[in-house]
C-alpha cells in the first residue's frame with residue numbers, strides 16, 4: 001500500500017504545502033479531505049511562490065487533484081483561487097480537479113456570522129480566519145447545509161433555503177443584522193453554478209478506481225492536530241477533525257487507504273490565533289524565531305506566535321493521529337542560536353504532566369519543563385543530505401525522535417521544493 005497521508009502535528013503552518021508538493025512528484029492523486037480556505041499552504045518552486053488555500057497542493061504539478069466531501073467549499077473563493085493560479089500559469093480544469101458533489105458550501109452569511117461572533121467575543125475570541133468555516137460546519141452537522149450537488153437542482157432549492165434562512169435569520173437578529181436577502185442568495189448561487197458544476201464528481205468513485213489501479217494517493221491535511229475539534233486545545237480549535245483518520249471519511253475511502261501517516265512538524269512551535277501555548281516566547285528569542293522563520297499567516301497576514309519545540313504536544317499528536325514518521329521542517333530557522341530548548345513535560349504547582357491536560361484553564365496555566373541543548377552555528381539552510389547537517393543539529397533531531405517516540409522520514413531546510421533530505425521514503429513503506 002503506497003499511499004501517504006500528510007497532516008500537521010502542531011497548530012498548523014508546519015510546512016505541509018512544501019512537503020505535499022515535494023511528495024506529489026511521485027503521487028498519482030492528491031486529495032484534500034477537511035477544512036476549507038482557512039488553510040494557507042505555501043510552495044516555493046524556483047522563483048515562483050504559490051499560495052493555496054482550498055486547492056490541493058498537487059495541482060501545481062498538474063497531478064490529478066481531489067477536493068473531498070470533508071471539505072467546506074466557498075464557491076466564489078474557488079473561482080478566485082483558480083483565476084489567481086491561472087495567472088501563475090497553473091491550468092485547472094475539470095480533468096485535473098474533481099470536487100465531491102457532497103461538499104457543503106460556505107455561503108456569504110457564514111462569513112458574516114464568523115466575523116460577528118468574533119467581534120462580539122471580546123477576550124474570548126478564538127482568532128478564527130473569519131472565512132465562515134465554523135458556521136458552515138455547524139450547518140453541515142445541523143443537516144441544513146446547501147451542498148455542491150444542490151446547485152444542479154436550483155429549482156428545488158427553495159425549501160432548503162427556507163430552513164437555512166429561518167435558522168440564520170434568528171441568529172442574525174441577535175446581532176442586530178437584517179435577514180438574509182434570499183433573492184440575492186439565489187441569484188448568486190445561480191451565477192456561480194455554471195462555473196463550479198463541471199468540477200463536481202462522485203470523487204469516491206474517482207478514488208476507489210485509483211485505488212484499484214494501484215495508483216499512489218497522497219492525502220493533504222489542513223490545520224494541525226492541536227486544532228482538531230476533538231483532540232485540540234478546545235475551544236481554541238478549528239471546526240473539523242484534522243487527524244489522519246479523517247482522510248478516509250473526508251474522501252470516501254476506507255481507513256486502510258491512509259497508508260503512511262506523515263506528521264509535519266516544525267523544528268520549533270508557532271500558533272496563529274488565540275489559545276494556550278505553553279512554550280510561547282514573548283521576548284527577543286520569540287521575535288528572532290518569527291523574523292528568521294518569516295512567521296506571518298498566509299491567509300490573514302497575522303503575526304504568528306513563536307516558541308520552543310514542545311515534545312509533549314508532538315508526542316500526543318503522534319499518538320492520537322497514528323503518525324508513522326515525521327517531516328521535520330524549518331530546521332534552518334534554528335541556525336545560529338547558542339542554545340536551543342525542548343519542552344519535555346509540564347508542571348502545575350507540584351504536579352507534573354507528560355501530556356496536555358484537557359481543560360483550557362489548565363492548558364493556560366501549565367509551566368513547561370525544559371531541557372537545554374547546545375545550538376549550532378553552521379548553516380543548515382538548503383542542506384539536501386544528512387551529511388550536510390552539523391553534528392549538533394543531528395543531535396537535536398535524534399533527541400526529538402526519542403522524545404516524541406517517532407522516527408524522522410524527511411527534513412526540510414528551506415522553503416524551496418528541492419531543499420529536502422529524504423531519510424525514509426514514505427511511499428516505499
Ligand code: GDP
Nearest residue numbers: 013014015016017040041042330412413414415
Ligand atoms: P502549511 O500551512 O503547513 O502548508 O505551512 P505554511 O505554508 O502556512 O507556512 C510554512 C512557511 O514556511 C511557508 O512560508 C513555507 O514556504 C516555509 N517553509 C517550509 N519549509 C521550510 C523550511 O524548511 N525552512 C524555511 N526557512 N521555511 C520553510
Ligand code: IMO
Nearest residue numbers: 012013038039040127128129222223238272273
Ligand atoms: P494551515 O492548513 C494555522 C486557526 C485559526 C484559529 C482557529 C480557528 O495553513 O496549517 P477557523 O477559521 O478554522 O475557524 O479558525 O484555527 N487556523 C489555522 N492556524 N494554520 C491553519 O491552516 C489554520 N486554519 C485555521 O487561526 O486559531
Ligand code: MG
Nearest residue numbers: 013040041298
Ligand atoms: Mg498555513
